[in-house]
Structure formats: C-alpha cells, structure tokens
Amino acid sequence: MPQYVAAVDQGTTSTRCMIFDHDGAVVSVGQKEHEQIFPRAGWVEHDATEIWANTREVVGQALARGNVGASSIVALGITNQRETTVVWDKHTGRPVYNAIVWQDTRTAAIVDQLGALGGGADRYKDKVGLPLATYFAGPKVRWILDNVEGAREKAESGDLLMGTIDSWLIWNMTGGTDGGLHLTDVSNASRTMLMDYRTLAWDAGIAEEMGIPMSMLPEIRSNSEVYGTGRAAGFLAGVPIAGSLGDQQAATFGQVCFTKGMAKNTYGTGNFMLLNTGEEAVPSKNGLLTTLCYQLGDAKPVYALEGSIAVTGSLVQWVRDNLGMITNAPEIEDLARTVDDNGGAYFVPAFSGLFAPHWRSDARGAVVGLTRYVNKGHLARAVLEATAYQTREVLDAMNADSGVDLTELRVDGGMVGNELLMQFQADVLDVPVIRPRIAETTALGAAYAAGLAVGFWSDLEELTAKWAEDKRWEPEMSTEERERSYRNWQKAVTKSLDWVDEDVI
Ligand SMILES: Nc1ncnc2c1ncn2[C@@H]1O[C@H](COP(=O)(O)OP(=O)(O)O)[C@@H](O)[C@H]1O
Numbered sequence: 063m064p065q066y067v068a069a070v071d072q073g074t075t076s077t078r079c080m081i082f083d084h085d086g087a088v089v090s091v092g093q094k095e096h097e098q099i100f101p102r103a104g105w106v107e108h109d110a111t112e113i114w115a116n117t118r119e120v121v122g123q124a125l126a127r128g129n130v131g132a133s134s135i136v137a138l139g140i141t142n143q144r145e146t147t148v149v150w151d152k153h154t155g156r157p158v159y160n161a162i163v164w165q166d167t168r169t170a171a172i173v174d175q176l177g178a179l180g181g182g183a184d185r186y187k188d189k190v191g192l193p194l195a196t197y198f199a200g201p202k203v204r205w206i207l208d209n210v211e212g213a214r215e216k217a218e219s220g221d222l223l224m225g226t227i228d229s230w231l232i233w234n235m236t237g238g239t240d241g242g243l244h245l246t247d248v249s250n251a252s253r254t255m256l257m258d259y260r261t262l263a264w265d266a267g268i269a270e271e272m273g274i275p276m277s278m279l280p281e282i283r284s285n286s287e288v289y290g291t292g293r294a295a296g297f298l299a300g301v302p303i304a305g306s307l308g309d310q311q312a313a314t315f316g317q318v319c320f321t322k323g324m325a326k327n328t329y330g331t332g333n334f335m336l337l338n339t340g341e342e343a344v345p346s347k348n349g350l351l352t353t354l355c356y357q358l359g360d361a362k363p364v365y366a367l368e369g370s371i372a373v374t375g376s377l378v379q380w381v382r383d384n385l386g387m388i389t390n391a392p393e394i395e396d397l398a399r400t401v402d403d404n405g406g407a408y409f410v411p412a413f414s415g416l417f418a419p420h421w422r423s424d425a426r427g428a429v430v431g432l433t434r435y436v437n438k439g440h441l442a443r444a445v446l447e448a449t450a451y452q453t454r455e456v457l458d459a460m461n462a463d464s465g466v467d468l469t470e471l472r473v474d475g476g477m478v479g480n481e482l483l484m485q486f487q488a489d490v491l492d493v494p495v496i497r498p499r500i501a502e503t504t505a506l507g508a509a510y511a512a513g514l515a516v517g518f519w520s521d522l523e524e525l526t527a528k529w530a531e532d533k534r535w536e537p538e539m540s541t542e543e544r545e546r547s548y549r550n551w552q553k554a555v556t557k558s559l560d561w562v563d564e565d566v567i
C-alpha cells in the first residue's frame with residue numbers, strides 16, 4: 063500500500079492541507095480561506111475556532127480528493143503563520159479573545175513602555191534576536207491579559223494557555239481539553255520575544271517584565287520529532303504528528319537551504335527572506351532578525367538571518383478588495399503590462415508601519431510622485447515594484463550583515479506566478495531569481511520535517527536531490543536605471559515615515 067506524508071499549512075489568508083508522496087510530489091490539496099477581521103485601523107484578528115474547524119475540513123478534503131485513507135498517512139507536519147497569538151481557557155478549550163494577527167499594530171504603546179524601561183527597541187535583542195516591535199507574540203499576550211476582563215486573574219491561577227497557531231492546532235489535534243499537548247517548536251518560539259535563542263528556553267525575566275505568567279507558555283520542542291498522535295474526533299486518529307515549523311522556516315526547509323549561505327525569499331501576504339547562517343546565530347546591525355531556522359531532533363540548532371516585510375501580496379489584495387481595480391490577484395500583471403513603466407509613481411505600503419530593515423511603527427502607507435499623467439496601469443506597476451524594492455532593501459541588509467554576497471535567489475509563494483514581478487525583481491537586485499519546480503515549498507518543508515522524524519525520508523541529502531529548477535529570470539536592467547529608480551524608492555520611503563502621532567489612528 064502506498065504511503066504518504068500530510069502537511070497542514072495554516073497561513074494568514076487560508077488553511078491548506080497537502081498530501082505528498084515519497085518523491086515529494088503533490089498528491090492532493092484541500093484549502094479554505096478564513097475571515098480577516100479588522101475591528102479598527104491597525105487591528106487585525108482571526109477567529110481561532112474557525113481556523114481549527116477549517117483545519118479539520120481541509121484535511122478531510124485532501125484525503126477525499128487524493129482518495130487516500132488516514133491509515134496511509136505515516137506522519138503529519140504542521141506549518142503556520144508565525145507570531146499570531148491565541149490565548150485560551152484550558153478547561154473549556156475556548157479562546158478568551160480572537161487571535162491577534164502578526165500584522166496587528168495595537169501593541170505599539172506596550173512596546174514603547176517596555177523600551178522605555180531602558181534600551182529602547184534593542185532592550186531584548188541580545189537575548190531574543192528581535193527588536194521590540196508590534197510584530198511579535200509576547201506583547202500581544204500582554205495586551206489580551208490587560209484588556210480582556212478577568213483574563214489576568216485566570217492566567218495567574220493557571221487556567222489560561224497561550225500559543226502561536228502551531229500550539230493551538232497541536233493542542234486541539236491531540237485531544238484539546240482531554241489531555242491535549244501544549245507545546246511549540248523552536249522556530250515559532252523564536253518569534254515570541256520570550257525565548258533565549260542560545261539556550262532555547264523561555265526567559266523568565268522577559269516574561270515577568272511583559273507580565274506573562276510562565277504557566278501559560280508551551281513546552282519548546284525541536285522541529286522534527288514525534289510529538290504525539292492525532293486524537294481529535296474525525297481527525298487523523300493515530301497518525302504521528304512529527305514536524306512543526308513556522309511557515310517561513312518551513313519554506314526555507316522545503317527549498318532545501320540546508321547549507322550555510324543559502325537563502326530563499328517567499329512572496330505571500332508579506333515577504334520573508336531567510337539566509338541560513340549555520341550553527342552560528344548572527345546578530346544583525348542592519349535591521350534583520352536573528353531567528354531559529356530549524357532543529358532536527360537532538361541535533362544542534364541551525365540559525366537564520368531574516369528580513370521580514372509586512373505588506374507585499376496583501377497590497378495586491380487591497381487593490382482588489384478596497385479599490386476594486388482588479389477582480390483577482392493575477393490581473394494586476396495584465397493591468398501593469400498596459401504601460402511601460404511606473405510613470406513616476408511609487409507606492410510605499412506601510413500599512414502595519416514598516417518592518418525590516420526600518421522597524422518604524424510610525425510609518426503609514428504613501429503613494430508619491432503623482433501627476434495627471436499617472437493612470438491605473440502605472441499604479442499597478444508601482445504596487446508590484448513595491449515588493450521588489452522592499453526585497454532589495456532586505457537583500458542589501460543581508461549582504462551587509464552576513465558578508466555573504468548572494469549570487470542567486472530562490473523564490474516561492476503565491477506572487478511568484480507573476481512573471482513581470484519576477485523579471486523586475488531580478489533587475490532591481492541584479493541577481494538571478496530562481497523558481498523551483500515544486501512552488502509549494504512551505505507545506506513541503508513541513509512534510510519533509512515530519513517524514514524525516516518517522517524515517518519516511520532518510521536524510522537531508524535525499525531531500526536535496528528532489529529540488530529542481532523550474533524557471534530563472536536573469537537581470538536585464540542597466541546599472542544606471544537600477545540605481546536611479548532605487549534612489550527614488552528610498553526617497554519615497556522617507557515620505558511615509560513619522561506619520562502616526564496622537565492625532566492619527
Ligand atoms: N499573480 C499574482 N500577482 C500578484 N500577486 C499575487 C498573484 N497571485 C497571488 N498573489 C498574491 O499572493 C498572496 C497569496 O500568496 P500565498 O503564498 O498563498 O499567501 P499566504 O501563504 O500568505 O496566505 C496574496 O496576497 C495575493 O494577493
């Protein structure tokens with residue numbers, strides 16, 4: 063009987079289940095979008111209960127579409143939108159508040175207060191590798207405990223659990239209120255601001271400063287080991303849950319960036335470039351994050367430098383949903399191809415402030431360079447170019463921090479189907495951009511981690527041999543044009559800064 067590995071990819075916009083065979087080929091897919099909740103400007107929430115229901119549904123869809131029985135699944139891997147935070151009651155299994163999403167900026171005041179204790183944005187950076195920013199999970203827990211009636215008392219009496227989405231799903235999959243396992247993995251834990259990246263243990267001092275009782279925190283485990291088995295009704299009963307990675311680390315794993323100096327860039331809701339720095343954690347001087355890349359069982363952890371960009375594909379969604387300029391995301395390419403250039407317009411999508419390499423929560427979106435000449439086509443170009451320019455900022459920081467001069471960039475994610483963007487990206491970076499044959503690298507990476515843990519695949523060499531190039535874009539732009547347009551982008555960024563103050567929501 064053929065055997066398979068399943069992966070659940072719980073992303074910002076949708077939840078997917080993908081079933082892979084031994085060659086790493088996709089056998090079937092189930093997918094469902096969930097509601098994006100925007101209660102106020104800058105706030106972004108998900109219903110964690112809906113996410114768990116969707117997870118069960120898409121697993122059922124994938125099994126049915128592939129005509130695969132649960133008994134043929136040798137392992138399940140999980141990968142997830144990172145930093146998005148759930149706090150739930152361990153007796154009822156109900157979240158006390160919606161999940162606060164990674165893009166949400168409501169913790170700006172908490173973050174400022176913590177920085178004011180000394181050290182500013184760098185207060186915890188030496189320990190956790192991250193600047194104080196609204197992006198990360200710890201301050202989101204603090205906000206829930208401060209703002210949801212009764213939550214702090216319950217947390218202090220040990221009745222509440224916190225987790226990123228991996229923890230929430232694993233707890234539910236393994237039985238929930240009936241003995242569900244409360245754990246997370248090193249990659250997700252490294253996004254909380256609560257884990258010391260050297261010891262891979264929670265830092266009690268930081269948790270205390272953030273007002274988070276240690277009893278809420280999950281146990282930290284490696285990315286590839288059998289954590290437990292599926293126990294929830296109707297959910298892969300008895301299947302080993304054997305891999306868990308944050309989605310960007312999973313994509314790095316799926317792109318087989320197993321060697322120091324290899325990097326990938328994922329183009330989804332946001333963009334995330336990760337460079338494998340080997341067993342050495344490299345502190346950043348240029349606005350990048352020092353983060354866990356992966357740890358396989360008892361092996362030494364592998365670290366990464368990461369450039370996180372908050373808004374890339376979600377700008378295309380915004381153009382579709384809020385402006386109605388297009389009816390689906392790929393149409394932006396057709397619109398952009400109606401003109402030859404951006405007509406002088408630059409779009410800085412600082413909807414959640416600016417992440418790497420700026421970390422400016424006071425920034426907000428700006429379109430500059432407008433004249434009566436600019437039309438919809440030019441704006442569509444400016445929207446796509448924003449992704450490429452933000453990636454250039456991150457790549458420059460990556461080269462400066464690591465001393466590695468990247469000679470090519472492996473790409474994946476929903477936006478890499480956009481050929482115009484991929485060519486412009488190669489032009490702006492002046493390095494070739496390469497798309498792999500299996501573009502679903504996030505789910506693949508989680509499947510690889512789970513399959514390795516149960517011996518379905520033997521080692522990293524076997525996985526490396528499965529990677530194959532699909533398409534490559536070579537730089538074509540003149541140096542003069544590249545640098546001229548990039549200077550304009552940098553000027554546009556300055557116009558988005560210093561916008562939020564007490565009068566501006
Ligand atoms: N052809 C395209 N051109 C531009 N953007 C696209 C295209 N196809 C998808 N996108 C964008 O990519 C994102 C979806 O990518 P995906 O990797 O599925 O995201 P996530 O994992 O973050 O949910 C959406 O934000 C969408 O707007």
Ligand SMILES: O=P(O)(O)OC[C@H](O)CO
Pocket residue numbers: 072073074075142143144145164308309310330331332370
């Ligand atoms: O769900 P994605 O693919 O947009 O990824 C979100 C990131 O993990 C946020 O850090």
